[in-house]
Amino acid sequence: MAEMSQRTIDTVQRWLNDPYVDEETKQELRSFENDPQELEERFYRDLEFGTGGLRGIIGAGSNRINKYTVGRATQGLAQYINEIHGSAEGKPSVVIAHDSRHFSPEFALEAALVLAGNGIVAKLYPSLRSTPQLSFSVRHLQATGGIVITASHNPPEYNGYKVYNAEGGQLVPHEAEQVIAHIQKVDSFAAVKKLTREEAEAKGLLVWLGDAEDQAFIDAVADVSVNQGAISSKLGQDIKIVYTPLHGAGNVPVRRVLDQLGFKNVFIVPEQEQPDANFSTVKSPNPEEREAFTMAMKLGEEVGADILIGTDPDADRMGAVVKNSQGEYVVLSGNQSGAIMIHYLLSQLKESGKLPDNAAVIKTIVTSEMGATIAEHYGATVLNTLTGFKYIGEKMTQFEKSGQHSYVFGYEESYGYLAGTYARDKDAVLASMLICEAAAFYKGQGKTLYNVLEELYEQFGYFLEKLESRTLKGKDGIAKIQSIMSDWRSNPPKQMGGAVVETVLDYAEGLNGLPKENVLKYMLADGSWFCLRPSGTEPKIKVYFAVRGQSLEDAEQKLKHLSDQVMARVDA
Template sequence: MHIEKNILDNVNIWLTPTFDEKTQTEIKEMMTSSPKELEESFYKNLEFGTGGMRGVMGVGTNRINKYTLGKNTQGISDYMKTAFPGEELKVVIAYDCRHNSDTLAKVVADVFSANGIKVYLFSELRPTPELSFALKYLNCHAGIVLTASHNPPEYNGYKVYWQDGGQLVPPQDGEIIQVIEALTYDQINFKANENLIEYIDAKIDEAFVKSTIENASFDTPAEAKDNLNIVYTSLHGTSIKSIPDVLSKAGYSNVNIVPEQAIPDGNFPTVKSPNPEEPEALTMALALAEKLNADIVVGTDPDADRLGVAVRDNDGKMVLLNGNQTMVLMTAFLLEQWKKAGKITGTEFIGSTIVSTPMMLELASAYGIECKVGLTGFKWIAKMIKDFPNQKFIGGGEESFGFMVGDAVRDKDAVGATLLICEIAAQAKANGSSLYKELQNLYVDHGFYKEYLISLTKKGIEGANEIKQMMIDLREKPLKEINGQRVIMVEDYDNSTARNLFTDEIEELKIPKSNVLIYYLEDGTKICARPSGTEPKIKFYFSVNEPLDSIENAKEVENNLDQKIKNIIAEMQLQ
């Protein structure tokens, strides 16, 4: 097959003595046996997306390996020296259960130390939220976690956190990328200064657990905790290092761990995908819940920043909640707790994203506070905390099963969120209610909101081009009517415009640019199209709503909303 000259130029660079013999051998083998794989490995550089850098492990510029991560780390080292002149620079590094995470973490530590930067390196795998906590606890300038979140086993990734404990955001991200791109591979300093690398574990663990319990506990009686029957699974990931300890020390004694999934394993042998967004991932936990007649199931992804929750419905059947539903439940509970404590003054805020449920705006309005809405990715919610120091952050979430309680951790945190959802469930059960009934009560008070997500996977170069064309078509040929409802507004975050299709008036969007389109229909329906920043997918988000006058009518209203979503998907020819 024909390979473009720019790809061959990249390949030839990697065949120079700057790269080790093993790497060069692998490339030569690919040249003869797998030219297609060679092309995929070198046709571009891996880029920072909504969750940092994430990709398939292997040799090449478009892969996760010691050289691509080494180059990132060298660039960040150089940037830190200019950003914090004269300071004793410190970073903290964590990693998850994935293949090569421990060795890649050591490579990253080596490069930082080679550049004279003090490194705190976790001695074993740890949850991503603990990395965010540790960064602030140790007064570091930056933090790195080696993780590919819930991606398949062949992936790994590199998330960068800054001084506030949140992920990298503008302007630092763009400035750092410029520094990285200006480097050549022979400028990476891999010669570790072991004297600058300090291994950390128990002391940070204890502080993280203590902070989590302080932030996510709300005076639940001991008897209510004892009566809550919990099934928990770590899905072979890192939360096993924290969640059992947190729940135990918070007073929850009836915690049943799925034993087959309790051992960290980068192969994720018992699931197709270690993603709690996928119902299949919680199959074993749900089976155990039925066996033990559990009240609640909680499952977390490999790096413990997302959680999936299942609860019993009004008929006693276990049902999975989506990320919008868990976010609404946790936010409403926090707001009510703050109100009871007399802590709401009107200067507080909650955080959400442009693709999440509009019900968050209704909750904020009901409690007289602000709901700040940012781009997809928890780094934008963390940035809100940094940008508005005079406003107190209560909590916030996004539709992709992430939530953050308070500001001790500056990223989505399945450890704190697990304790919080157990607090809500325990109190509801003690009061003769349930999580499911509490959610229905919220729908009666604020309207029944139903969301749905479709992800279309388009791999490789051809897939990237197909996704690009789909977004072009949606922009250049905007839909005027969907399911019998007129489109009243189109928000295009790529050019920062909101266009009213009735009046043709255009307003400027104040949120940073992003490749996202949102359609608003006259009946309150919201449809969003967005290419993923970390996976070869284009995602379509649907939100519909109707008033609900009583819980008795919830099923009928939900059926209406489900049918509306099906009609929209069929009309847009997405399935």
């Protein structure tokens, strides 16, 4: 055991001796007796509860996600809820949903029974539902909070646990910090209070949700449609859509909302239609990656599809694929899809006289300026937040209370979009509907979405963006990521990509009233920028690039030159 830290040795022994830990888990730990490195990875720390909740590899250990780490987190959350809302009339309640991953139903039920053990009503969906539906349901059912069991588009060995506040938004830092403080006080599994399923149901502390809540969500999404006529026109009726849910929670709601709006030709990729915790047809169930659309493109060619759409396992991110001028399928970036949707939505609202005078579009600091430029063209105010839709949700709630702005659209470059105020998280069901509606509208004008994108470049400038990331796993990886950030912070470059670095924005200092975050953004004299940001949910450092060119070729050259130079230094 020489290679293990004392913390690991002590914690492993505590788990092995704990009567609350089942024999199966103990057997899993004993199987690593001769693998100190594996035990060190599993126990060198407690799985971190960040602002987004827990996310980690499934398995036994304090640095893994399992029923014990889920139970402990829920006990801390329950104590927080009872402290904040205990004096309110009636019992507090929490809505719980889960995706199609390994152990998602088990972790969802575990969380529900711990909440019930603490006198909190758990309102649980019995089978997989999307993350945006969870956000909607918290608001719709006027619950105290929400939990969703998902690891979004991470590989199959991961799962996660996200917590939502009463507004339906993910916890923002000041809320998460209070929950974390309560979790840290749960110092043993014996301190986790839990009822059996039978006890919880008999006491009315476990309530099952179903069809009524599903339909309410679909209606809320459909209400955001801005041009029903575009879909019911002859060309709108002809539009052909291929959809892949990538084995996740989007299959039912995306099809239902498209059907409710009147789309007639929706083809589902059969191999990817059913839930599959191993996501066995893709390397990664991520609609940001072209490879995830391989099967959709094949089906698209067979049926002559105008647009292909894909959603990730918890259906909060949507990717779209359209044909370019050469008739080849190209995957739109999150920034490109966002720009098209902003242009479509705002132009339609303006046309119908429904665009509010105080309309606001919200984006993140690493999202392209193209969408912002289009939004400002239509008279909307554009606001920036840190990365993470929780910050967009927080702004929406502020608008609702102050009346200063009317929220119209929010998005981030990582394929997350929301129009309408029915939820406080990004929604791939809504984005699927909106981009298909836009495709139907422009088809009625004899244009593809790619033609529309080209027109937007001509009108607003050739904006191009790129994301590079480096995965650095485990304890050593965390140290490497910290070392890269401190190197760039203490030795900022004078020049990059042939342009002078004019400004360095260090968000760790809490700029423009934003919370402090370990993010560095470098603004260049030619209007380009790049940004370094450690991921909050994966063992990655992400590097974002954005340029604006005189033509597409000019922008492509600028982007390559800038990203090559920056990544050479990151990799060094």
